[in-house]
Structures are given as structure tokens and as C-alpha cells.
Amino acid sequence: xxxxxxxxxxxxxxxxxxxxxxxxxxxxxxxxxxxxxxxxxxxxxxxxxxxxxxxxxxxxxxxxxxxxxxxxxxxxxxxxxxxxxxxxxxxxxxxxxxxxxxxxxxxxxxxxxxxxxxxxxxxxxxxxxxxxxxxxxxxxxxxxxxxxxxxxxxxxxxxxxxxxxxxxxxxxxxxxxxxxxxxxxxxxxxxxxxxxxxxxxxxxxxxxxxxxxxxxxxxxxxxxxxxxxx
Amino acid sequence: xxxxxxxxxxxxxxxxxxxxxxxxxxxxxxxxxxxxxxxxxxxxxxxxxxxxxxxxxxxxxxxxxxxxxxxxxxxxxxxxxxxxxxxxxxxxxxxxxxxxxxxxxxxxxxxxxxxxxxxxxxxxxxxxxxxxxxxxxxxxxxxxxxxxxxxxxxxxxxxxxxxxxxxxxxxxxxxxxxxxxxxxxxxxxxxxxxxxxxxxxxxxxxxxxxxxxxxxxxxxxxxxxxxxxxxxxxxxxxxxxxxxxxxxxxxxxxxxxxxxxxxxxxxxxxxxxxxxxxxxxxxxxxxxxxxxxxxxxxxxxx
Numbered sequence: 001x002x003x004x005x006x007x008x009x010x011x012x013x014x015x016x017x018x019x020x021x022x023x024x025x026x027x028x029x030x031x032x033x034x035x036x037x038x039x040x041x042x043x044x045x046x047x048x049x050x051x052x053x054x055x056x057x058x059x060x061x062x063x064x065x066x067x068x069x070x071x072x073x074x075x076x077x078x079x080x081x082x083x084x085x086x087x088x089x090x091x092x093x094x095x096x097x098x099x100x101x102x103x104x105x106x107x108x109x110x111x112x113x114x115x116x117x118x119x120x121x122x123x124x125x126x127x128x129x130x131x132x133x134x135x136x137x138x139x140x141x142x143x144x145x146x147x148x149x150x151x152x153x154x155x156x157x158x159x160x161x162x163x164x165x166x167x168x169x170x171x172x173x174x175x176x177x178x179x180x181x182x183x184x185x186x187x188x189x190x191x192x193x194x195x196x197x198x199x200x201x202x203x204x205x206x207x208x209x210x211x212x213x214x215x216x217x218x219x220x221x222x223x224x225x226x227x228x229x230x
Numbered sequence: 231x232x233x234x235x236x237x238x239x240x241x242x243x244x245x246x247x248x249x250x251x252x253x254x255x256x257x258x259x260x261x262x263x264x265x266x267x268x269x270x271x272x273x274x275x276x277x278x279x280x281x282x283x284x285x286x287x288x289x290x291x292x293x294x295x296x297x298x299x300x301x302x303x304x305x306x307x308x309x310x311x312x313x314x315x316x317x318x319x320x321x322x323x324x325x326x327x328x329x330x331x332x333x334x335x336x337x338x339x340x341x342x343x344x345x346x347x348x349x350x351x352x353x354x355x356x357x358x359x360x361x362x363x364x365x366x367x368x369x370x371x372x373x374x375x376x377x378x379x380x381x382x383x384x385x386x387x388x389x390x391x392x393x394x395x396x397x398x399x400x401x402x403x404x405x406x407x408x409x410x411x412x413x414x415x416x417x418x419x420x421x422x423x424x425x426x427x428x429x430x431x432x433x434x435x436x437x438x439x440x441x442x443x444x445x446x447x448x449x450x451x452x453x454x455x456x457x458x459x460x461x462x463x464x465x466x467x468x469x470x471x472x473x474x475x476x477x478x479x480x481x482x483x484x485x486x487x488x489x490x491x492x493x494x495x496x497x498x499x500x501x502x503x504x505x506x507x508x509x510x511x512x513x514x515x516x517x518x519x520x521x522x523x524x525x526x527x528x529x530x531x532x
Contacts, residue, residue: 048420074422086417088410098403099410103422108403144421 001026001184002047002152007056009039009046016042017208020056024152024201029178029185031195031216033228034205040188041083043205044154047186048080049073060152074103079150083157083188085141089130093121093140096129100144110147117173118143135166142173153177155187159194167194174198192224204228232375237496238489243381245488246388249481250446251461252468253395254439256480259469261412261432264323265330267337269465270458271344272437275314276307276444277453278348281359283307297362300445304387307445308438315437319430327429341458348455359448380449387446391439396477398435408432464491471511473521482522487511 002024009017016039024030034040046053049070058066065073074080079100088096097110115122118139124132132140138158145153159167175198177183189195195202196216204212204227212227255269280303287299322340326333361380368378399405410418411428419425447457464487472483490510495503515521 050416050420069426070416070419071422071424074420080420082417082420086414086420088413088417090413091406091409095406099406099418099421099423102407148422 001028001061002186003057003059004047005057005059007043007046007053007058009042010052010054011042015208016051017046020208020210022203022210024184024186027178027181027184028201029174029187029199031199031202032186032188032205033190033192033195033202033224035228036190038205039208040205041156044080044082044156044186044188047073047154048078075105077103077151079103079145079148079153081138081141081145081153081155081158083160085134085137087129087132087137087140087144089128091129092126093129093132094125096140096144097121097125097147100147103148103150114143114147117146117176118169135162138162138170139166142170146177149183151184153183153185155185155189157188157190159189159191167191171198190228192221192228196221232373235371235375237492239377239381241489241492242485243384243488244492245484246381246385247443247446247450248461248464248468248488249484250384250388250391250443251440251465252472252480252484253391253477254436254443255465256469256472256474256477257395257439258433258436260474260476261408262323262327262429263330264326264433265334265337266323266436267334267462268318268341268344269337269437269440270460270462271341271348272311272315272440272458273444273447273461274348274453274455274458275344276311276441277359277448277457278352278444279303279307279310279441280445280448281352281357281453284359297364300362300365303448304442304445307441309441311441311444312434312438315440316430316434318437319433323433324426324429345455345459352455354455356452356454358452361449365449384446384449387442391442392477392481395439399477404431467508467511471514471521473523476523479521479523 005021007017007020008015020043032040032043042051045051047058049068053066056066057064060076060078063076065076068076088099091099097114101108101110120136121140121143124136129137129140142155142158158170171194174185178198187195187199199216202214202216202219202224203210204224206227212224251273255266258264258266258269283303283306284299287296291299318340322336323333326336365379365383368376369382370376399408407418407423407428410423411425415425444457447453468480468483468487471486472479472481487507490507491503494506498506
């Protein structure tokens with residue numbers, strides 16, 4: 001599904017990621033763990049084409065996308081939920097959702113089923129995106145990525161700064177999507193329990209390199225904890 | 231009494247021209263943060279397109295139909311100026327995003343080139359455009375007070391343009407894309423919006439609006455290569471005063487500057503009037519540096 005190999009990423013002149021390789025199988029939920037500043041977000045950004053990636057290869061379903069501009073990568077079927085959620089603050093919730101459909105060139109009507117996943121959004125369609133609370137913005141950002149039914153969903157710290165009940169709702173949505181089996185997810189996260197709850201496979205990153213990987217079912221949580229604790 | 235009414239009317243009339251010129255600039259400046267010093271020359275191009283259209287009608291079209299040339303000129307001014315804007319964007323402006331100072335210098339250079347080009351093609355002296363006869367005369371209100379059709383026509387044109395731009399930006403899919411790019415370029419890109427295309431199109435539309443402004447200006451006097459230079463300062467002032475990137479701000483800014491100009495000029499004289507307007511604007515910006523209307527919202531995680 002997604003096959004990244006030998007990837008380097010730069011911010012300006014400073015190198016952030018060195019020779020990263022990572023594979024995700026169809027229908028898998030994969031988590032990328034690690035301390036702050038080790039390059040997790042940069043990794044998602046390099047898949048999205050938002051940072052400089054001079055070396056390496058990113059294959060999505062057998063297509064090389066590393067040379068494509070961001071918008072074409074999105075058209076290939078990647079949905080992206082960035083760390084700051086990046087809701088368009090002066091657009092209504094409804095307009096934000098409609099923008100999620102930009103990836104589907106011939107489909108411009110919103111599928112009502114998205115409100116089943118996030119009922120809270122239906123009650124505030126007319127409100128400005130910027131007026132929503134953090135948790136609501138997070139749900140809106142995930143919904144916006146989902147309306148166009150992406151092949152690959154990238155989630156950057158979906159639990160950051162969010163109250164436990166909404167984290168549970170988000171976990172429920174992820175598990176529901178997983179059970180349908182037609183979506184592959186890469187989640188960047190620091191919240192270990194959440195990861196063990198939703199993910200099939202994990203990678204741990206440190207200083208721009210992958211230092212550990214494994215199946216979430218067979219791993220001893222303490223081993224991961226040791227790698228990501230400060 | 232009549233004098234005052236006429237002054238106010240003139241003030242609104244000046245405002246409407248400024249609005250038209252500033253609308254395009256507000257879009258370009260608001261969306262792309264490009265300080266487009268060549269905006270005045272885009273106005274000039276619109277004016278010369280009108281001049282050329284008039285000449286074509288004079289030579290090739292039956293005299294009876296001459297008066298409708300202005301409608302064609304309006305369309306041609308929009309389309310051709312938009313195309314010039316598009317060329318400008320794909321050749322020069324696209325390399326200048328995120329570098330406001332460079333954009334200022336480069337577009338100033340472009341403006342000089344365009345001025346000289348106009349001089350080489352049409353000659354340095356001003357040329358006249360003959361207004362269509364259906365715009366001669368005016369409405370007689372009372373006594374000597376007459377409101378000229380030309381100025382009323384411009385006001386109507388401006389109102390139409392503002393409504394058009396509003397509809398385009400807020401009610402269409404393309405407008406939604408433009409606003410999305412304006413608010414968060416990176417995220418818009420990540421959602422699959424072709425930002426390159428949106429940039430080029432927005433710049434073209436902003437330029438096209440300048441073209442319409444140029445066309446309207448031909449009704450008020452003769453046109454020359456430096457036509458745009460006379461307007462660029464006031465136009466920038468409108469955008470800054472009104473608040474960047476809002477239509478309502480542009481309308482309010484143009485209203486204040488247009489009315490202020492005519493009022494102060496009436497009370498003092500032309501140059502002192504200008505000084506007073508500038509002083510008021512400077513004082514106002516001390517108080518509200520973002521202009522009249524700012525886009526505000528609860529910004530999380532910033």
C-alpha cells in the first residue's frame with residue numbers, strides 16, 4: 001500500500017529525517033511513536049509533499065509520488081489531518097467539509113453518513129470553523145479528510161490537547177473505519193494507551209531514524225515506554 | 231445647498247472609482263500578499279483597450295451601432311486585462327510569493343515597462359475616448375443641480391462589480407477554493423486544491439477588475455500612459471484603510487477616502503485637502519493598524 005524507502009527530509013538546510021523506510025499494508029492501522037522533535041510530523045509532511053525530500057522513494061499503491069506536488073498526492077487518495085487541525089477559520093463548518101471533497105473531481109455532494117460518525121458536526125454546520133473548540137475542530141478535521149473516502153489517512157496527534165471523552169469517540173471512529181477494512185491509516189501519536197487500543201503495528205522513531213517496530217499485540221508496552229520516555 | 235449636494239455626489243462618485251480600482255487590488259493583496267505596483271498600469275491597459283475598441287467600431291462598424299461599443303469595450307477591457315494579469319502571474323509574480331519587498335520592486339519595474347510600452351504604441355500625448363451618446367446629459371434634480379449620467383453609470387457599474395465579486399467569492403465553488411487558499415495555503419494544497427491554478431486565476435480576476443476600472447475612467451477624461459499612476463496611491467490607501475482582504479472594508483475605505491478628498495478639497499484647496507486626508511488616515515491607522523474591518527476569529531493552536 002504505502003512503501004517508503006531511503007527517505008531524507010530537510011527544513012531549509014537542516015536534515016530532519018535520515019534514510020527512513022516504512023511499509024504499511026492494505027487495511028492496516030499503523031502508529032508512529034516517538035518523543036517530541038524526533039521528526040514524526042515531518043515524516044507525515046514529507047508523505048504529503050510539504051517539506052523538501054531530495055532523496056528516497058514514496059510508493060503509493062505502486063505509484064511513485066515523491067515528485068508530485070501536494071495537491072496531486074491528495075488526488076491519489078491521501079487524506080491528511082495535520083497536528084494543528086488546520087481548519088479554515090473563516091469558513092463555515094459546512095464549507096470546511098465541502099473542501100474535503102476537492103479530491104473527488106466528479107462528486108460534489110456531501111454524503112450524510114459522515115454525520116453518523118461525528119453527530120456533533122451536524123448541529124453546527126453554519127458556524128465558523130474557527131469558533132469551534134479544539135475537540136470539535138479535531139473531529140471536523142478528521143471528518144473533512146474522510147468525506148472523500150481516502151485510501152490512506154494520515155493523522156497527526158489526534159489526541160493532543162483533547163478531553164478523554166472525545167479521545168474515546170475518536171478511537172471509536174478509527175476502530176469502526178478499521179472494521180470496514182477499506183481504509184489504511186498512519187497515526188502519529190504519543191499517547192501509548194490510545195495507540196495500543198487502535199493500532200495493528202507500530203514504529204518508534206528517534207532522532208530522525210526508526211529505532212523499533214513490531215506488532216502491537218505481541219509487544220510489551222514497557223519496552224515502547226522505555227524508548228519514548230524522556 | 232445645491233453646492234453641498236453636488237459635492238457629496240462628487241465625493242461618492244470619486245469613491246466609486248476608487249472602489250473599482252481597489253477591489254482588484256484588495257483581492258490580489260489579500261490573497262497573495264503581493265504588493266502589486268503595476269495595478270495602476272493594469273487600469274491604464276483597460277483604458278487603452280476601450281480606446282482601441284472605440285477605434286475599431288469607428289472604422290468597421292455602422293455608425294448607428296457605434297454607441298454600443300462601450301458594452302463591448304467593458305467586456306474586452308476585463309478579458310484582455312485579465313489575460314495580461316495572467317501572463318504577469320505565470321512569468322513574474324509566481325516567483326515572488328512570500329517576498330513582499332521583492333514583489334514591490336519587481337512590479338514597480340513592470341509598471342515602468344508597461345508605461346513605456348503604452349507610450350511606444352499610442353504616443354506620449356493623451357488620447358480621447360468619445361463617450362457613447364446615451365451617457366450624455368444627466369438627471370435634473372432641481373434648479374441647476376444636474377447629476378451626470380456618466381457618473382451615475384459608473385456608480386451602477388461599481389455596485390454590479392461588487393455584487394459580482396461577492397457572489398463569486400462566497401457562493402461559488404471556485405470562490406470557496408480561493409478563500410481556502412487565502413486562509414491556509416498549506417492545508418488547501420493538502421486537500422487537493424491546485425494552488426498554482428487558484429493563484430493564477432485570482433491574479434487574473436483582480437487584474438480584470440482593474441481593466442473595468444480603466445474602462446470606466448475613459449468616461450471622465452482623456453487617457454494617457456500615466457493614467458494609472460494617479461490612482462495607485464489612493465487605491466493602496468483604500469486597501470490599507472479598509473482592512474486587507476475584505477470586500478466591505480474596501481467599500482468603506484473607498485467611501486471615506488473619496489468623500490474625504492472632495493470634502494477637504496472643497497473646504498481648503500487641492501493640495502491641502504490631500505495632506506489632510508493623509509493625516510487622517512495616518513492617525514486612524516495608529517489607532518487601528520489593521521484597518522476598519524479585520525478578519526477575526528478564535529484562532530486555536532496559534
